Amino acid sequence: MATNRSFTGRIALLSAALLWSSGMAEGVAVAADAGSGAPLPRLFAEKWIDGTQPSEPSTQVQALDADTFVIRQSVKSNFEAPFLYLFFGRDKALLIDTGAEGGQIRPAIDAVISNWVKARGRKDIPLVVAHSHSHGDHVAADGAFRERANTTVVGLKPQDVAAFFGIAHWPDQIVRFDLGKRPLSIIPTPGHQKAAIMVYDPRLKILLSGDTLYPGRLYVPVNFMAEERASIDRLAAFAARHPIRAVLGAHIEMTQTPGRDYGHEAPTHPNEHPLELPVESIAELRAGLKAPLDVPDRPQIHDRFIIFPVAARTE
Numbered sequence: 001m002a003t004n005r006s007f008t009g010r011i012a013l014l015s016a017a018l019l020w021s022s023g024m025a026e027g028v029a030v031a032a033d034a035g036s037g038a039p040l041p042r043l044f045a046e047k048w049i050d051g052t053q054p055s056e057p058s059t060q061v062q063a064l065d066a067d068t069f070v071i072r073q074s075v076k077s078n079f080e081a082p083f084l085y086l087f088f089g090r091d092k093a094l095l096i097d098t099g100a101e102g103g104q105i106r107p108a109i110d111a112v113i114s115n116w117v118k119a120r121g122r123k124d125i126p127l128v129v130a131h132s133h134s135h136g137d138h139v140a141a142d143g144a145f146r147e148r149a150n151t152t153v154v155g156l157k158p159q160d161v162a163a164f165f166g167i168a169h170w171p172d173q174i175v176r177f178d179l180g181k182r183p184l185s186i187i188p189t190p191g192h193q194k195a196a197i198m199v200y201d202p203r204l205k206i207l208l209s210g211d212t213l214y215p216g217r218l219y220v221p222v223n224f225m226a227e228e229r230a231s232i233d234r235l236a237a238f239a240a241r242h243p244i245r246a247v248l249g250a251h252i253e254m255t256q257t258p259g260r261d262y263g264h265e266a267p268t269h270p271n272e273h274p275l276e277l278p279v280e281s282i283a284e285l286r287a288g289l290k291a292p293l294d295v296p297d298r299p300q301i302h303d304r305f306i307i308f309p310v311a312a313r314t315e
Contacts, residue, residue, distance in 0.1 A: 019124050038281070138211075
């Protein structure tokens, strides 16, 4: 999700909901694509902070294992409430995204890193900061990390991402990025945004999907739709060759009621859909993208996500 995207707000979403309820709108899917009924994987022991309590911490951290952490920024600090991901290897750590405006992301990341290095009798570990894509709600704390010692912040343009990870043939080449006995796959996925990537971890069999696939509104500029389709075609081919336990995106905007999302800038997320999506969601998204989808603000509604074409943009 991006704070600077073209978006007509609550009226468009209300209209979409009414069309979905009637099931009669031309070009609007009614959550009938293959895969919508696949069982949800569950990875997290705790309920995510969702703004429904009188007070909540500025961030919440949950560990997937001793070397993998998922961080959520509080919706009380920013309605985007993004998720960030921190991986550790023997030689370096990788942080995906730095959150939205209003967050206190660097203190949270510094605390996790400090605990990790102390537990291993180390003084420090080099940190690489990369991004699922370069919209403002994923890069807002970059400045704080540029000031951090022993830290590299990857640039925000496609050529910056390609150069850092050694992607010679953007966006068709998938490359390996090794943190030190912790290899990850970097998958270019332009569509939602030009510099978008996904990250696959074969150890945990998780796919970090950014804003390209998550339980929410999948915004795609109409002039980037061809890139989006090509990216998801490549992703589907990758998924066919690699086991994926769960797809983990950068937001939650869906409720647990199939096809129903929260209003734009909702201050709380009661009855929130789990972050995890099943691998079958990739095929469902791919099938949904075969529709024309050339009219901005005319969404295609599925049980667990909404494909939302928006007006043309340059980035």
